[in-house]
Amino acid sequence: MKQSGQRPAWSPPGSAFAGFRFPAEVIVVAVRWYLRFNLSYRDVEELLVERSVAVDHVTVYRWVQRFMPLLADAARFARHSPGDRWFVDETYVQVNGVWRYVYRAVxxxxxxxxVLVSTRRDAAAARRFFQRALRILKVTPAEVVTDAAPVYPAVLxxxxxxxWHHVERYANNPIEADHSQLKHRLRPMRGLRTDRTAQVIIAGHAFMxxxxxxxxxxxxxxxxxxxxPALRVAAAFTELARAI
Structure with missing residues (x-):
């Protein structure tokens, strides 16, 4: 990768990358590295500098916040239809020193x-989570497995x-185990600063x-x-970059 000059790199008309100093190739690689590997923004900055691309870590943060939702949205046409058995659970993360709940399902x-980041763990949050998932995916599950939280029966x-709403000890192990993947990714970060940042990063992790x-x-x-197989994620990001 080569560092661009002072003038903004050319992008096709209507491209989401139009007007940015660095070419789409650099931006997409930075976003992919951050989502794929257990890296901080400063880690990505250092890796780019080693490749003669001088980018501040704050710029990398802005790229992730701007382009991750665009890339994920462009990928929706290629997403497999989800299965009819959903495992739903909440975990928690700290955002600017305050605990937030994260609704997730697999x-x-x-x-x-x-995924949905929420300030509360209540019926309203559970309803928002399901409404969003049903609207985006346009698929209705045949079975939903949850813990014994009292808010779920009425919402479902x-x-x-x-x-069929299934509540049974150990039945929700798949989603509880999957939470650990998210926690493992969040560990190297220097903290999530806002709810919006948390939503973008956690959704980006799910996308990856x-x-x-x-x-x-x-x-x-x-x-x-x-x-x-080892290059398919990189190829997918390259493909999606052309679509936005």
């Missing part, structure tokens, strides 16, 4: 259904009355998980040839 195939009876687990028809081919 299906029986390990696909992350959706209202939003997905046809689904789904890409790596093969839940998107992306990255299978590169320059007309089948891409090796």
């Amino acid at each position: 299906d029986q195939h390990g696909q992350v259904i959706d 009876d209202d939003l997905v009355p046809s689904a 998980q789904n890409l790596r687990r093969g839940h998107y028809e992306l990255g299978h081919y590169e320059l007309g040839h089948e891409a090796p």
Whole structure:
């Protein structure tokens, strides 16, 4: 990768990268590294400097916040339809020193259904989570597995009355185990500063998980040839960069 000159790099008309100093190639690599590996923004800054690209870590942060949602949205057309068995649970993270709840769900195939950062753990938050997931995915589960939190029965009876609501000890192990993947990724960070930042980063982690687990028809081919599994995430990001 080469550092751009003082003038903004050229981007196709309508490109999300238009007007940025650095080319799309550099921006997308920085965003991908941050989401894929256990790196801080300063780590990404250092890796880019080693490649003669002088970018401040604050700029990397801004790139992630701006482009991660765009890349994930562009990938929606290629996303596999989720399974009909959803495992739902809440975990928690610190945002600017305050605890926040994170609603997450996975299906029986390990696909992350959706995530939602909430200031509260109540019926209103559970309702927002399910409404968002149902609206975006346009799929109704046949079974929903939760813990014994009392808010779920009424919410599910209202939003997905046809689904079997399953509450049983150990039945929700898949999502509880999956929380550890998120916690492992958040550990190297220097803290989440705002709820919006937390939502973008946690959603980006889910997006990367789904890409790596093969839940998107992306990255299978590169320059007309089948891409090796180790390069499929990189190929997927390159493909998505062209779409935005």
